Amino acid sequence: MGTINSIEELDRYRQKLAAAVKPNLPTVLVCFGTGCQANGSRLVAEAFTEVIKEQGLQVNVNLGIKTTGCHGFCENGPLVVLRPQDILYLKVKPEDVPEIVEESVKGGRIVQRLVYQDKVTGEQVAHYNEIPFYKHQLRIALRHIGTIDPTSIDDYILAGGYAGLAKALTMRPEDIITEVERSGLRGRGGAGFPTGTKWRSCAAVQSDVRYVMCNGDEGDPGAFMDRSIMEGDPHAVIEGMIIGAYAVGSHQGYIYVRDEYPLAVRNLSIAIEAAREKGLLGKNILGSGFSFDIKIIRGGGAFVCGESSALMRSVEGNVGEPRAKYIRSVERGLYNKPTVLNNVETWANVPEIILKGADWYASMGTEGSKGTKVFSLVGKVNNTGLVEVPMGISIRELVENIGGGIQGGKKFKAVQTGGPSGGCIPERLADLPIDFDSLTKAGSMMGSGGIIVMDEDTCMVDVAKYFTGFLVEESCGKCTPCRDGLPRMLDLLTDITEGRGTEEHLAMLEELCDLLTWGALCGLGTSAANPVLSTIRYFRDEYEAHIKDKKCPAGVCKALITYSIDPEACTGCRLCAKNCPQTCITGERKKPHVIDVSRCIRCGVCKDVCPYDAVRVS
Amino acid sequence: MEKISVIIDGKVFEAEKDTCVLEVARRNGIYIPSLCYHGEVPSSGGSCRVCLVEAHQGGRMRLVTACNYPVRQGLEVKTDTPLVQRIRRGILELLLARVPNSEVIREMAAKEGVTEARFRKDEGESERYKCIACGLCTHVCAEVVGVHAIAMVGRGADKKPATPYDKPSDVCIGCGACAYACPTGAIQLKEKDGIRRIWHKDFEMVRCSVCGVPYIPKAQVDWIVKRTGKDRSFFDRCPDHR
Ligand SMILES: Cc1cc2nc3c(=O)[nH]c(=O)nc-3n(C[C@H](O)[C@H](O)[C@H](O)COP(=O)(O)O)c2cc1C
Ligand code: SF4
Ligand code: SF4
Numbered sequence: 001m002g003t004i005n006s007i008e009e010l011d012r013y014r015q016k017l018a019a020a021v022k023p024n025l026p027t028v029l030v031c032f033g034t035g036c037q038a039n040g041s042r043l044v045a046e047a048f049t050e051v052i053k054e055q056g057l058q059v060n061v062n063l064g065i066k067t068t069g070c071h072g073f074c075e076n077g078p079l080v081v082l083r084p085q086d087i088l089y090l091k092v093k094p095e096d097v098p099e100i101v102e103e104s105v106k107g108g109r110i111v112q113r114l115v116y117q118d119k120v121t122g123e124q125v126a127h128y129n130e131i132p133f134y135k136h137q138l139r140i141a142l143r144h145i146g147t148i149d150p151t152s153i154d155d156y157i158l159a160g161g162y163a164g165l166a167k168a169l170t171m172r173p174e175d176i177i178t179e180v181e182r183s184g185l186r187g188r189g190g191a192g193f194p195t196g197t198k199w200r201s202c203a204a205v206q207s208d209v210r211y212v213m214c215n216g217d218e219g220d221p222g223a224f225m226d227r228s229i230m231e232g233d234p235h236a237v238i239e240g241m242i243i244g245a246y247a248v249g250s251h252q253g254y255i256y257v258r259d260e261y262p263l264a265v266r267n268l269s270i271a272i273e274a275a276r277e278k279g280l281l282g283k284n285i286l287g288s289g290f291s292f293d294i295k296i297i298r299g300g301g302a303f304v305c306g307e308s309s310a311l312m313r314s315v316e317g318n319v320g321e322p323r324a325k326y327i328r329s330v331e332r333g334l335y336n337k338p339t340v341l342n343n344v345e346t347w348a349n350v351p352e353i354i355l356k357g358a359d360w361y362a363s364m365g366t367e368g369s370k371g372t373k374v375f376s377l378v379g380k381v382n383n384t385g386l387v388e389v390p391m392g393i394s395i396r397e398l399v400e401n402i403g404g405g406i407q408g409g410k411k412f413k414a415v416q417t418g419g420p421s422g423g424c425i426p427e428r429l430a431d432l433p434i435d436f437d438s439l440t441k442a443g444s445m446m447g448s449g450g451i452i453v454m455d456e457d458t459c460m461v462d463v464a465k466y467f468t469g470f471l472v473e474e475s476c477g478k479c480t481p482c483r484d485g486l487p488r489m490l491d492l493l494t495d496i497t498e499g500r501g502t503e504e505h506l507a508m509l510e511e512l513c514d515l516l517t518w519g520a521l522c523g524l525g526t527s528a529a530n531p532v533l534s535t536i537r538y539f540r541d542e543y544e545a546h547i548k549d550k551k552c553p554a555g556v557c558k559a560l561i562t563y564s565i566d567p568e569a570c571t572g573c574r575l576c577a578k579n580c581p582q583t584c585i586t587g588e589r590k591k592p593h594v595i596d597v598s599r600c601i602r603c604g605v606c607k608d609v610c611p612y613d614a615v616r617v618s
Numbered sequence: 619m620e621k622i623s624v625i626i627d628g629k630v631f632e633a634e635k636d637t638c639v640l641e642v643a644r645r646n647g648i649y650i651p652s653l654c655y656h657g658e659v660p661s662s663g664g665s666c667r668v669c670l671v672e673a674h675q676g677g678r679m680r681l682v683t684a685c686n687y688p689v690r691q692g693l694e695v696k697t698d699t700p701l702v703q704r705i706r707r708g709i710l711e712l713l714l715a716r717v718p719n720s721e722v723i724r725e726m727a728a729k730e731g732v733t734e735a736r737f738r739k740d741e742g743e744s745e746r747y748k749c750i751a752c753g754l755c756t757h758v759c760a761e762v763v764g765v766h767a768i769a770m771v772g773r774g775a776d777k778k779p780a781t782p783y784d785k786p787s788d789v790c791i792g793c794g795a796c797a798y799a800c801p802t803g804a805i806q807l808k809e810k811d812g813i814r815r816i817w818h819k820d821f822e823m824v825r826c827s828v829c830g831v832p833y834i835p836k837a838q839v840d841w842i843v844k845r846t847g848k849d850r851s852f853f854d855r856c857p858d859h860r
């Protein structure tokens with residue numbers, strides 16, 4: 001079928017697709033996200049195709065074996081979901097496929113060894129939505145991911161896609177803006193600026209040309225929510241952008257995608273092409289007379305390229321360096337034209353808001369932060385991955401219910417939120433609701449939604465040093481406080497972790513934080529103090545232990561720890577002595593051993609190998 | 619152009635809308651330090667941050683760089699508050715630690731009471747000589763001279779102006795505009811026996827037919843002749859003897 005020329009035709013097309021679906025026929029969904037593909041999901045899908053062909057099974061003709069986007073649970077990949085039962089199999093290998101087909105597809109039984117097992121209780125859970133990782137999620141931005149084939153526009157339309165656009169085209173542009181304002185949607189890329197307000201300012205500026213842009217640069221290390229959306233549901237982003245463009249009066253859009261995301265580029269390109277063919281993008285969209293097209297731009301590589309002014313310079317073909325934003329980009333942005341730039345996740349929410357209404361969206365979340373947010377939950381929790389939850393859920397709920405608690409039964413110490421220039425929040429504040437304003441008030445930030453969970457073995461000075469080190473590398477070098485202040489901050493932190501710290505170090509750190517916050521040019525610099533400030537604020541005693549007692553309480557900072565062997569626990573097995581690279585452990589067989597501290601390089605090997613847990617760190 | 623009035627340090631001044639705060643202050647004899655800004659160079663400014671001042675507008679206060687903040691009706695600027703002084707001193711201390719050899723920075727810092735940087739000696743310092751990575755030279759070359767011989771390369775503390783691959787540039791005309799504009803005198807321009815050396819490249823100088831002084835690189839003459847169609851003989855004499 002060619003172009004769809006009206007809203008009615010789109011409805012009819014969707015009905016036709018629905019009629020062709022045979023309900024209750026088994027469908028196999030194989031995750032084709034970047035994580036699962038890296039773990040071999042392609043071979044798993046091929047194995048399914050083969051077995052099904054061999055056995056001539058009647059699988060849902062329309063869908064068959066479907067390759068989907070990332071389910072967010074990549075550490076357990078490759079993931080396979082069986083429908084209609086909604087059974088989730090983890091770490092599936094091609095060898096498992098015949099058994100799955102025999103037992104589950106044909107026999108309707110569950111292959112127990114492939115289902116989720118709770119790391120704490122040992123309980124096995126087979127059904128997708130009953131697994132703790134998914135049970136507590138509320139998926140709006142990720143609504144289709146994992147259930148549709150991102151390369152099939154029909155799949156998207158069948159799932160209700162482009163219905164938001166169809167509705168928007170019957171509305172007046174200013175009413176769309178009002179709807180987005182009333183929904184309370186705030187930008188998901190970091191700053192949390194109200195999306196509707198941004199659109200209204202842009203629409204109000206007199207101009208012949210306006211641009212809408214999507215920020216898919218996602219530079220935060222460890223974050224992959226935007227990648228997942230671009231890969232797993234590209235049409236949601238495209239549909240959101242068409243609605244935004246119609247609302248502000250733009251005819252050209254750009255999606256800026258991080259260069260390291262080839263699959264996102266591929267799936268977006270396929271989606272754009274398919275949308276054009278169907279008349280959903282390009283000239284005279286759905287016969288409405290409104291025209292809009294989208295171009296993909298591949299990112300410049302640096303973290304700072306995700307900053308709005310740097311991103312626009314980069315799209316214009318200049319060096320991606322931030323500029324003063326005394327004139328906002330809604331007035332003078334890309335090519336000096338009024339421009340709306342929103343994050344991938346922000347755009348993906350838009351079609352649902354238009355379709356279901358502002359009241360529906362605003363009924364979720366907190367007073368100042370509506371709707372849901374996608375987080376990348378990593379660190380010392382049992383379940384790591386991408387999760388979407390209502391705003392306002394507490395840190396503790398996220399860590400315990402979804403994350404399944406701390407690994408190895410250790411003590412929960414802190415979470416770091418907001419990416420490299422976010423801050424650390426201690427366990428005692430874990431009942432804090434996660435929303436824009438609470439996180440900022442606590443000295444951290446929402447950022448793009450990275451959450452790193454830390455346990456008792458984490459040294460907070462070391463954490464501050466780690467993030468400061470990252471920012472030193474990513475500073476573009478344009479302005480003095482960030483370019484020359486951050487390396488100084490790193491020097492001071494290094495001194496403290498190596499036992500050269502003084503009270504003066506702490507005071508100077510705080511001075512530099514003040515200087516960055518007030519004096520830097522772009523958001524990288526003005527937020528770069530967060531890791532240091534928040535750890536000083538909540539873990540000052542740890543800084544002081546390093547400075548005054550020359551001790552690292554968590555036993556991380558090598559210069560400040562000593563290894564010793566507890567004579568009570570040591571059985572004289574000699575394992576440590578055999579493995580010590582310095583050969584500085586002595587002792588007779590079956591007698592307690594001793595470490596020569598003067599030669600020890602604190603590598604920790606002895607502690608790792610000792611079967612009796614006799615090596616002590618202090 | 620639309621005229622507006624702006625308050626700087628309690629006094630009201632008339633100015634053209636969207637002129638930068640620094641220009642308005644200067645014209646009215648108010649001192650705000652600056653390094654990376656030059657009035658003739660459109661995209662200069664915003665990088666060194668020594669010109670930060672308080673901007674009060676619409677019930678909100680921000681620190682902004684005076685060299686590119688546009689004046690609008692209702693703006694009140696404060697150039698000497700405790701906050702401004704504190705941040706200015708901090709920036710100058712960082713610059714002093716970066717380029718302790720620069721007299722300009724020493725003087726500017728001393729004026730604010732900063733005579734010593736408390737930070738550890740910087741390892742890259744000697745290589746940087748006096749450069750504060752402000753980028754003004756590159757903007758001058760591109761926007762005033764119209765040649766793109768140098769650009770800021772690298773990032774973070776290692777950012778510096780350079781010719782491509784630090785090799786003699788094919789397009790540099792040796793005019794020296796970058797060196798004249800540099801706020802700290804960080805660009806080395808040497809002349810000896812009718813040869814000028816700048817950015818790793820030697821330029822043969824044209825001598826004035828009257829006084830015999832070598833006064834302009836031949837490459838610059840070629841470039842002007844090509845660009846403007848001016849007669850080459852015009853450059854036989856130096857400006858003093860034309
Ligand atoms: C250093 C820096 C890096 C940033 N990186 C990103 C990014 O990777 N993706 C993103 O969406 N926003 C990023 N931002 C935020 C953008 O500048 C901008 O606020 C955002 O794209 C606006 O969209 P939103 O309102 O939908 O969040 C970054 C900001 C800074 C200061
Ligand atoms: S704050 Fe850092 S990243 Fe931003 S412009 Fe300044 S040097 Fe560049
Ligand atoms: S920490 Fe490493 S060097 Fe020190 S005693 Fe143990 S194994 Fe040897």
Ligand code: SF4
Binds near residue numbers: 758760790791794816
């Ligand atoms: S001397 Fe060379 S680099 Fe300097 S301004 Fe002239 S052309 Fe540009």
Ligand code: SF4
Binds near residue numbers: 799801802
């Ligand atoms: S050489 Fe001079 S003008 Fe060029 S960046 Fe360095 S300090 Fe600025």
Ligand code: FES
Binds near residue numbers: 036071072074075078
């Ligand atoms: S890639 Fe399959 S779950 Fe993330």
Ligand code: FES
Binds near residue numbers: 652653669670684
């Ligand atoms: S003079 Fe204004 S930032 Fe350098």
